[in-house]
Amino acid sequence: MDISVVVPFYNEEESLTELNDWIYKVMESNHFSFEIIYIDDGSNDGSWNIVKGLSVNYASVKALRFRRNYGKSAALNEGFAIANGKVVITMDSDLQDSPDEIPGLYNMLIENDLDIVSGWKRKRYDSTLAKNIPSKIFNWTSRKLFKSNLHDMNCGLKAYKNEVVKNIEVYGEMHRYIPIIAKAAGFSKIDEKVVVHQKRKYGVTKFGLDRFVKGYLDLISINFVSRFSQRPMHFFGSMGSVLFLFGFLTASYLAYAKFFMDGYRMTERPLFYFGLLTMILGVMLFLTGFLAEMISRTSGNKSKYQIKERINIKEES
Secondary structure (H helix, E strand, C coil), rough: EEEEEEEEEECCCCCHHHHHHHHHCCCCCCCCCCEEEECCCCCCCCCHHHHHHHHHCCCCEEEEECCCCCCCHHHHHHHHCCCCCCEEECCCCCCCCCHHHHHHHHHHHHCCCCCCCEEECCCCCCCCCHHHHHHHHHHHHHHHHCCCCCCCCCCCEEEHHHHHCCCCCCCHHHHHHHHHHHHHHCCEEEEEEECCCCCCCCCCCCCCCHHHHHHHHHHHHHHHHHCCCHHHHHHHHHHEEEEHHHHHHHHHHHHHHHHHCCCCHHCCHHHHHHHHHHHHHHHHHHHHHHHHHHHHHHHHCCCCCEEEHHHCCCCCC
């Protein structure tokens, strides 16, 4: 199979039929063998019924439905697990991502032997204050922090080699950082392609203002995970060692003063309590690093999501 198109959605009943027809038109005109995988992230409108109707009329439609809303990352993670195409294309369901971009993304990935091609919405049709400006700040920060050349890290329209999506796990709100996660896993051949961004045709965005807070918290988290997930002792142990050494030197000086300086009252000096505190913190951080190292070596950290229904997907998938 050439392509798996993974489409997570939440309450998008107005757009799903039009999106599906558009994808089919593009795929058939380019003679791709393909599947479309819809992941219903706990919708409470008629979206799932629409998808069930599409599965009757279109053999290439597969779908699964979460029992509740887990978020886009969970939906993508489950879609990646069942994707069979040698190239996996992700796109949003609100018609702001154009299926006409699929052949270009596919060809760029295959012809240049890349691991990931990320879309770049150079011209956006979103609210300037609510989305455009925060997006520019977010992407600038990501480029500087991760030394990435991507201009639009959070673009939902991306192409991946199948082996990439099979070797990464996306959880929490980490869908924004899939290229960073993939790079940390050894898939470093990443490029971007300018893609068309459409105006939203139906409904309203499902992401609120809290996404900015979550985005930057995740930025800190993914920076730590990408650097220290396999060696947490290097982070906690080094900090703990420095703090303990500082506290030990402070305590040594105070002990010397106690015995060799007449009238010196060690416990009346604030420095005594500061040195004691840094020694305790140093030991705690060192032990935290040790425990984190043990957990990272033994934990099979696979999230499980409660799936309510499946369409054209084997249960063992």
